[in-house]
Amino acid sequence: MTMLPRIGLALCALVAAPSFTQAADGLEARVIVKLKASSVLKQIQAAGRVETLGTRMGVKAHMVSQPGRDLHVMRASGLTSEALAARLAGDADVEYAVPDRIKKISALPNDPLYGFQWYLQAPDTTRLAATNAQAAWDMTSGSSKVVVAVVDSGVRFDHEDLAPRLVAGYDFITDDLNANDGQSGRDANASDPGDYVSAADRNNAALTALCGTLSVQGSSWHGTQVAGILAAETNNSRGIAGMGGATRVLPVRVLGKCGGFDSDIIAGMRWAAGLSVPGVPSNPTPARVINLSLAGAGTCSAAYRSAIAEIRAAGTLIVAAAGNESGAVNEPANCPGVLAVAGIRHVGTKVGYSSHGVEVGVSAPAGNCVNVQVGQPCLFPFINPTNQGSTSPTGNTYTGTGDNTVGTSFAAPLVAGTAALMLAANPALTETDVGALIKSSATPFPLDSTLPTCPLISADGQCNCTTTTCGAGMLNTGSAVTAAVAAANPSVSIGVATSRVVGTAFSLDGGGSAATGGAHLVAWKWIQISGPGSGSFSSDSVAAPSFTAPVAGTYVVGLTVTDDSGRQGTGQATFEVQSVAAKSSGGGGGALDPASLMAFLALAALATGRRLKG
């Protein structure tokens, strides 16, 4: 082609084509986007913010509504909601961006006590710390293939809200007085016979030699409560909803009268992860997550360090309560490799009793009562399955809506349940992935100007959390599952030929894109997102098409790939097209030549790629 026809074509293109082009593929995106508090976009009107964000994303966007001060619903054509949300999530001004999905009334669980489970619901101005599990349940209802071990006091297998979710566990309590189950040593019955301490127990020399001074108290049914937070059957028109949906619980009994020994806890942890314990049958249902709602003072011992390393190597995530001592994080939450969970109040500040420190990975609601006077109900407790028996078990029930049911014990299973949902959504995640995504998706801590900053605490132990005292932020189950889903989507890599001249086809290469978890890519979709003229692809549905640009200038093209599970990934590449061939290119066509292969690969590395939900 001579120069004159080229210029002519370019002029025609400039006149005929809009400066902004987009492939008409019928897709419509609808996304909820929230700006960061520090965003400079807040200085302009809402509609302008959306348009500016759209321009940055390479799409023409307009605002649908503004449900909150910094919250906008935006629409754009030519890509999926997931793709647009994924692009927006990487913008420096955006706090979060999520697809604006259609909800059905049935999305909310029909469990009658669900209304009292504020910690599972979407956060609002009063309950900033709520985990938004509701949003996660729209993405996954959990999986019965994911097993979470509750290493605790055992469970009531006959609790009707829990029974469908339980698998057979094991009782690791060695000492018969500690076990209180009438059986000798460790056994295959993980049911909770009660951990009460009676007046007779208090006077039992053998038990006091084991436990030290004892106080008379009733049974806690602690393991049943923890297991219920984690996986009570949801949508069964009964009791409460569990965080983990269809997740199954492996009860491992290690706590009895006066607590439990490290030796039994560690043995139970190892067995839960599928590791062998001498004298105990192998575990047929190894857990991907271990929940430890137990703690004791002291630094992390070598025994815990050794076992935790083995358990993590087996691929099992360990989640542990930070402790209720208000001070330093307790063992085993303070051990390296454990995802330690501190407790926060409904408003997101550290709850007075929660231990805190640099070892904490994330914070979650732990229950708080708010200015309770004598005779007044607790305002923000947990509602858990339990048993009515004050000593031995009787009828099953739930803790009261005004009871003082609080503790970091109850924050930990919210995190463990979130991990289970993430693994249901993306089974390929490693335990390291899950922990990292829970942290990176956490919501930043709010600030209460009337409170000191942790580790300084008020008279009742409260403080404003920081990332060095309460972990990465407040557990956000909705965002964590979104991140898990996104990580399952294909990655996109776009290579662009080094020689790019107007009117001459040159190569694009999406062949470096890849599916995850054993899936395979089955479809490619190329679009031109922007440019001074409307270019053409040799085919818009192959991995490596050629592209012809009619006008010199900067072009942006996008590629969406789809795997055989329907998951999608999207990426885009920006490149310049010259009006004449550069001398170094030899003046030839733009097709990829062997001599420029290395430069091609280098350019490919510059192309941006993202994963998104399909």
Added chain:
Amino acid sequence: MTSHLCRSGLLLPFLLAITACAAAPLSGGSSRSVIVGFTLATPGDAPEALERLKKAGATDARFVSSLSSRSHSYRLTCPPVDPACDKVLDALRGQPGIDYVSIDRGKDSQ
């Protein structure tokens, strides 16, 4: 849930209580519950394993349970001159073939 052990510790005089929750094993007197990690797989209740514990100075050593093929818990009885078993534990840690020795502490629901 308040720790049973700590709750009981609050009733003790300050000097006794200050460290009771942090380090006290569930056992008392001149005995200690410990977890011993061996460098190689070792049957926990084998006579030679128990003999090694006695060689470290314990007047008696009783196998309690296994955590793994290389780690087991024991109840050590120590001489009156070593009521906290400190010397026995130090001697045990110095033995070849012993990876670690940890106190078998108590934990409680939170």
